[in-house]
Amino acid sequence: MSPSRPSSVILDEEFLPIRAKLLEIAAALDRIDRACGKDPQLDPREQQLASAIKLLQSDEPARAEKIQRIFSLEYDEAWMTKYRIERAR
């Protein structure tokens, strides 16, 4: 199903919501920075957030899919062997 609208129309609709979401992210990151008792070691979740934000700045397609993968555990192709599960008939 091909896209039905030009980018300018989508931008008209999405500009303010995107702006609002970016401000929410900025404010949440500021809140974390301002917090008392911040752990000097980087929390791995902060690293995930940083990687996702960096990906937003790229021109690559499928950003949503790639950000999902940043927040995902790795898939191990050998999981059945590790779990001692017999392959089906």
Place this chain on the structure above:
Amino acid sequence: MYYIDPHIHMVSRTTDDYETLAKMGCVAVSEPAFWAGYDRGSVHGFRDYFEQLTGFEPKRSMWYGIQHFTWLCINAKEAENVSLAREVISMIPEFLSRPGVLGIGEIGLNKNTRNEAIVFLEHVDLAMKTDEQILIHTPHLADKYAGTRMILDMLCDDQRINRERVLVDHVEEHTIRHVLDAGFWAGMTLYPVSKCTPARAADMVEIFGPERLLVNSAGDWGPSKPTAVPDFILEMRRRGRSESEIQRIVYDNPLMFFGQSRNFVFTPPDNAVGKPC
């Protein structure tokens, strides 16, 4: 527009929700067996639950002209107790011939453990031996990608499975391609925070097309929105999609998938005696 919610846990919802769904055009729901929010203590608890799903709930839904269908299983969240899971799996056939029972579901993985995989495979084996359709739950958040791939590994390994009779639910941007490319049906769940929004679901329809794709609310006892499918319809209309394109996703596709179940007896709303509100 008439629509069908192919995944919603109505036993957790109020009668007011049924009335709202009916007013919004919902003509049928399919309700997979689900975790109650606590682990049930015995097989008797599941038997009572299956009685509710196959007995009272269809009556309650018909008070509002909504046809109710269901799927039976022990949920992945309770699969760590393998002996209880086996008791439940052996009891399920008592209910499989009841009206409105569409198959085995929602089976799947939760934290992607060995016991969950064992119980999943035993459910699949039951479905194959009884010629039932399967509805699958995929894990949430960080576990979703690996869990979905593991589920697909198990399904694709079993040569008995007709992939067109299996629905893999809760797909998102990183899992939908794997499910559709393997030949299964895919369900997008519109759920606050942990799953998908109407706009992202509409994006996935634009990217992957409408074939073998469903949209559901998965409304349950947690923060969820039973009217999420109408939200999707509105989003698609906002994008200028035709009524027939939208109807395919929210009405025609569920009918096509459910129609493969011997217990799916559906009365189209235009033929019903006494239409819903």
